[in-house]
Amino acid sequence: MTVDTTDQTPALAMFRTLLGANKNWLDFASFMHHALYDSKYGYYTGDAYKFGSRGDFITAPEISDLFGRTIARQVAQVLKISGGGVLELGGGSGILGSDILVELNRLECPIEEYLFFEPSPTLTQRQKERLAQLAPAIGAKVRWVSELPTSFKGVILANEVFDALPVHLLSCNDEGWKERGVIFQNESLAWKDKPIEDERLSSAVNHLNVGAPYVTEVCLAVNGLVANLSESLDVGALLAIDYGYEHQVYYHPDRRDGTLSCHYQHRVDSDPLDRPGLKDITAHVDFTRVANAGMDAGLEVSGYVTQADFLVNCGITDLLQAIDPDRLEEYLPAVSAVQKLLSPSIMGDMFKVMSLSRGIDEPLVGFSRRDRRHVL
Numbered sequence: 001m002t003v004d005t006t007d008q009t010p011a012l013a014m015f016r017t018l019l020g021a022n023k024n025w026l027d028f029a030s031f032m033h034h035a036l037y038d039s040k041y042g043y044y045t046g047d048a049y050k051f052g053s054r055g056d057f058i059t060a061p062e063i064s065d066l067f068g069r070t071i072a073r074q075v076a077q078v079l080k081i082s083g084g085g086v087l088e089l090g091g092g093s094g095i096l097g098s099d100i101l102v103e104l105n106r107l108e109c110p111i112e113e114y115l116f117f118e119p120s121p122t123l124t125q126r127q128k129e130r131l132a133q134l135a136p137a138i139g140a141k142v143r144w145v146s147e148l149p150t151s152f153k154g155v156i157l158a159n160e161v162f163d164a165l166p167v168h169l170l171s172c173n174d175e176g177w178k179e180r181g182v183i184f185q186n187e188s189l190a191w192k193d194k195p196i197e198d199e200r201l202s203s204a205v206n207h208l209n210v211g212a213p214y215v216t217e218v219c220l221a222v223n224g225l226v227a228n229l230s231e232s233l234d235v236g237a238l239l240a241i242d243y244g245y246e247h248q249v250y251y252h253p254d255r256r257d258g259t260l261s262c263h264y265q266h267r268v269d270s271d272p273l274d275r276p277g278l279k280d281i282t283a284h285v286d287f288t289r290v291a292n293a294g295m296d297a298g299l300e301v302s303g304y305v306t307q308a309d310f311l312v313n314c315g316i317t318d319l320l321q322a323i324d325p326d327r328l329e330e331y332l333p334a335v336s337a338v339q340k341l342l343s344p345s346i347m348g349d350m351f352k353v354m355s356l357s358r359g360i361d362e363p364l365v366g367f368s369r370r371d372r373r374h375v376l
């Protein structure tokens with residue numbers, strides 16, 4: 001299959017050069033990395049708005065401050081044990097960090113620092129603008145870091161970051177498993193499958209119990225990221241919030257087309273070769289892989305629940321009840337937001353929350369009911 005490039009992007013010329021220098025084949029993870037994070041043409045480098053109604057997609061913190069305020073309750077519990085601060089990965093527009101800091105202040109929870117680790121310079125700038133609106137005493141805690149800290153204490157937060165990590169694509173037909181990559185052909189980007197060379201990928205597909213035809217993803221980058229975060233973390237918890245499944249559900253025989261999807265102006269499609277650099281590319285998270293990567297790195301898998309259960313366990317309904325129902329302009333949007341965050345048919349079930357921790361002996365409030373670690 002080829003893609004018509006008449007309506008294509010500056011990134012296409014970059015891919016033509018890159019493919020020319022790589023014997024005209026790029027594994028999909030490298031393609032995705034460049035399409036999202038290339039320093040000149042990557043989606044997350046560009047100026048387009050991305051989050052919220054003006055952008056390409058809406059994430060939970062953009063729906064309501066109740067999301068960040070509820071997460072702050074879990075953060076407060078960990079900070080009481082660990083001391084230290086919060087390290088937020090991929091903070092997007094900065095709204096989640098801002099909401100958490102305001103709520104921690106309201107809860108009178110001491111915090112040493114709030115660090116943002118953000119690979120995108122444009123998003124870093126947007127975060128700085130947003131956080132500059134905080135009261136000076138709160139804003140003084142905020143810093144941006146370009147490397148992961150050492151001996152970090154506290155909470156590492158990753159909301160919709162793992163789904164943005166580059167994935168390898170694998171396809172199975174009657175001849176067996178191949179790795180799917182990208183070529184340049186007839187002025188277009190196109191798919192081409194090759195024998196799998198990376199042992200980690202062969203091992204991953206050898207464990208799958210599915211029949212041809214089948215296309216799926218494997219995210220090797222999870223292991224590197226979790227290992228790096230574990231090295232950073234002295235005591236505290238990594239909270240990963242994202243859409244995804246545990247291994248058995250992710251690699252179900254019926255999920256023949258995988259989970260790769262693209263977001264462009266609130267439309268979802270499954271063609272990453274069209275308009276690279278202009279649209280977001282994501283894949284669901286295999287939470288069993290995240291858990292195993294955590295254990296390999298010496299972290300404890302201290303909880304795994306749906307987003308709905310996490311938010312309810314942390315008290316989102318108490319926050320809602322505290323809003324006066326007679327103040328309709330505040331109450332009605334809050335009810336609608338909570339419904340989106342909790343409803344099984346919207347975000348409540350598809351999104352999961354996992355905690356990987358070190359040195360936290362107390363049960364975490366967000367995972368106190370309906371923990372699902374047994375299904376991992």
Ligand SMILES: C[S@@+](CC[C@H](N)C(=O)[O-])C[C@H]1O[C@@H](n2cnc3c(N)ncnc32)[C@H](O)[C@@H]1O
Pocket residue numbers: 044051059060061062089090091092093096117118119120123158159160161164165225
């Ligand atoms: C889908 S956006 C989510 C943004 C924000 N957390 C939210 O929920 O609105 C993905 C974010 O992850 C960042 N990101 C991607 N890879 C990362 C990595 N290895 N470390 C930290 N951030 C990363 C991107 O730059 C972007 O800010």
